[in-house]
Amino acid sequence: GQQVMQIPQYQHVQEGEDFTTYCNSSTTLSNIQWYKQRPGGHPVFLIQLVKSGEVKKQKRLTFQFGEAKKNSSLHITATQTTDVGTYFCAGPYNQGGKLIFGQGTELSVKP
Amino acid sequence: DTAVSQTPKYLVTQMGNDKSIKCEQNLGHDTMYWYKQDSKKFLKIMFSYNNKELIINETVPNRFSPKSPDKAHLNLHINSLELGDSAVYFCASSHRQGNNEQFFGPGTRLTVL
Numbered sequence A: 001g002q003q004v005m006q007i008p009q010y011q012h013v014q015e016g017e018d019f020t021t022y023c024n025s026s027t028t029l030s031n032i033q034w035y036k037q038r039p040g041g042h043p044v045f046l047i048q049l050v051k052s053g054e055v056k057k058q059k060r061l062t063f064q065f066g067e068a069k070k071n072s073s074l075h076i077t078a079t080q081t082t083d084v085g086t087y088f089c090a091g092p093y094n095q096g097g098k099l100i101f102g103q104g105t106e107l108s109v110k111p
Numbered sequence B: 001d002t003a004v005s006q007t008p009k010y011l012v013t014q015m016g017n018d019k020s021i022k023c024e025q026n027l028g029h030d031t032m033y034w035y036k037q038d039s040k041k042f043l044k045i046m047f048s049y050n051n052k053e054l055i056i057n058e059t060v061p062n063r064f065s066p067k068s069p070d071k072a073h074l075n076l077h078i079n080s081l082e083l084g085d086s087a088v089y090f091c092a093s094s095h096r097q098g099n100n101e102q103f104f105g106p107g108t109r110l111t112v113l
Helices: none
Strands: A005-007 A010-014 A019-024 A031-035 A043-049 A055-058 A059-066 A071-076 A087-094 A096-103 A103-108 B003-008 B008-014 B019-025 B031-037 B043-050 B053-056 B064-070 B073-078 B087-094 B110-113
Touching: A005 A087, A010 A019, A019 A087, A019 A103, A031 A071, A043 A055, A043 A059, A071 A087, A096 B043, B003 B087, B008 B019, B019 B031, B019 B087, B019 B110, B031 B073, B043 B064, B043 B073, B073 B087
Parallel strands: A010 A103, B008 B110
Antiparallel strands: A005 A019, A019 A071, A031 A043, A031 A087, A055 A059, A059 A071, A087 A096, A087 A103, B003 B019, B019 B073, B031 B043, B031 B087, B043 B053, B064 B073, B087 B110
16 A cells, blocks of 8 residues: 655754655655644644645745655754654545655754 | 644543544534554544545444534544553544645543553
């Protein structure tokens, strides 16, 4: 079945360092979504990428969708303690609205 | 003004008991979901309803039965609870099926003793 793999599983950084998480799908995706879950919280939608090669920015966050629409990345520049949490990518599986989530990357930021 | 709400937030119960979790959304969405998040934070979809109709039914034990009385509510009833059912259960909703962003509820942390 369709799989969405995400690496790394954990990332510990010093405040001010950059951070990147990578997402790979076993199949071509119509779009990819990114969510952030703060410790003890619930997943919150960040962004959706639809076009091949698309790049979108949200302040210090840069999201990319691969040319083949099978991989994606989230890059955070100059991390802050408020960036702490688990970042999930998710891709839709068929038209039923089913999202396949990656395993998540848990980011911790040391002040 | 909560968009997606769940009750209860915490649920501690004994093995073998039956329990229910309720979910309501006031976003006007017509699709609702139940997810299970295990201790390793892996999020897995369990069920999806669109306009009260069951759309997605993953490989979930028959002890789990969702019910959608209307498109703003999706409840989850669990019979004969087992230790392995301990997890955080998230309700979510979206506008239409397909490729739309999903809005998650705050979660229900279920602990089975």
